[in-house]
Amino acid sequence: MEDGKPSQTALMVAMLRARHYLDEPEPKILRDSLAKILGGAETDQDVSAYLGRIHQAFSALSDSDTATKFVQQLEHSVCIRARLVEEELAAGKMAGVTQHVILGAGLDSTAYRATDLVDGIKVFEVDHPASQKWKRENLTAAGVEIPGNLSFVPFDFENTTLAEALDAGGVSKAEKTVFSWLGVQMYLTDEAVKATLGVLGGFAPCSSLIMDFIMPDYDTATASEENSVEDLRKIVSGMSEPFLSQYSVPELSDRFLQAGFSACEFPTVGDFAERYLNGDTSRLQMNPLANYLAVARV
Ligand SMILES: C[S@@+](CC[C@H](N)C(=O)[O-])C[C@H]1O[C@@H](n2cnc3c(N)ncnc32)[C@H](O)[C@@H]1O
Numbered sequence: 001m002e003d004g005k006p007s008q009t010a011l012m013v014a015m016l017r018a019r020h021y022l023d024e025p026e027p028k029i030l031r032d033s034l035a036k037i038l039g040g041a042e043t044d045q046d047v048s049a050y051l052g053r054i055h056q057a058f059s060a061l062s063d064s065d066t067a068t069k070f071v072q073q074l075e076h077s078v079c080i081r082a083r084l085v086e087e088e089l090a091a092g093k094m095a096g097v098t099q100h101v102i103l104g105a106g107l108d109s110t111a112y113r114a115t116d117l118v119d120g121i122k123v124f125e126v127d128h129p130a131s132q133k134w135k136r137e138n139l140t141a142a143g144v145e146i147p148g149n150l151s152f153v154p155f156d157f158e159n160t161t162l163a164e165a166l167d168a169g170g171v172s173k174a175e176k177t178v179f180s181w182l183g184v185q186m187y188l189t190d191e192a193v194k195a196t197l198g199v200l201g202g203f204a205p206c207s208s209l210i211m212d213f214i215m216p217d218y219d220t221a222t223a224s225e226e227n228s229v230e231d232l233r234k235i236v237s238g239m240s241e242p243f244l245s246q247y248s249v250p251e252l253s254d255r256f257l258q259a260g261f262s263a264c265e266f267p268t269v270g271d272f273a274e275r276y277l278n279g280d281t282s283r284l285q286m287n288p289l290a291n292y293l294a295v296a297r298v
Pocket residue numbers: 001006007009010013014103104105106107108127128129131155156157158181182183184187188
């Protein structure tokens with residue numbers, strides 16, 4: 001991230017969630033009714049105009065049709081990952097989860113929107129201080145109240161003191177926790193990923209982590225996906241947020257086990273089409289066999 005500046009990729013993914021909420025036909029994967037205002041967009045047209053610029057940037061690297069498909073893929077992938085966290089929270093509540101820690105929260109709106117899911121749960125948004133400051137300004141400008149069960153924990157993952165930051169922020173290792181870490185791994189070094197997993201793996205048994213990850217190019221499912229990931233690499237580098245690490249499924253499994261997690265799963269895009277879209281894989285424009293999400297359990 002550019003020094004002192006908030007995350008530009010956080011804005012991009014919020015605008016993708018906003019588009020999904022505004023225009024996606026039913027069944028929608030996610031209903032992020034706050035994404036638009038948290039991203040500072042005043043009108044629906046502002047969302048379209050922003051995404052038009054993202055589309056143009058992808059088109060410049062490939063062609064308009066490929067860019068359309070890829071922006072759609074990105075939208076669906078950010079909605080699926082957020083929905084998966086909502087499901088984990090719903091299940092966790094029944095299983096005695098008392099904390100939800102959102103690592104690299106960006107403009108995540110769970111605490112302000114999905115209040116039934118986090119009722120009785122303490123929510124902690126951990127993020128880079130510059131991104132967190134910007135989000136808090138956007139919340140104030142949009143008139144969104146900070147819920148009483150939400151705390152902000154400023155933190156830079158490239159620092160080595162996550163355990164201390166969580167402790168100082170009031171997060172208890174002894175409590176069953178659902179962690180989300182969405183759209184962050186790729187912007188961190190392997191050292192920072194390992195250090196973070198090491199802290200999370202020490203939490204109470206049955207705590208869980210949902211994260212997405214970038215695979216090495218040679219492991220992506222098709223040549224066109226390979227090109228798309230390559231284009232995304234260029235776009236986010238242009239936003240001063242280059243990809244710094246990548247993992248194959250076996251490599252990430254190893255990281256989880258070394259960090260103290262007892263189990264992990266890697267659901268496929270096809271699994272999500274079954275769960276969220278009545279099996280209609282054609283809506284996703286993604287390879288049904290592709291992996292990009294992991295669920296790890298302590
Ligand atoms: C693509 S955004 C994802 C935001 C959110 N999780 C979502 O899915 O909407 C990446 C997030 O990672 C955070 N981030 C990136 N590098 C970081 C670092 N070194 N320390 C703390 N946060 C970081 C950014 O501030 C930003 O909020």
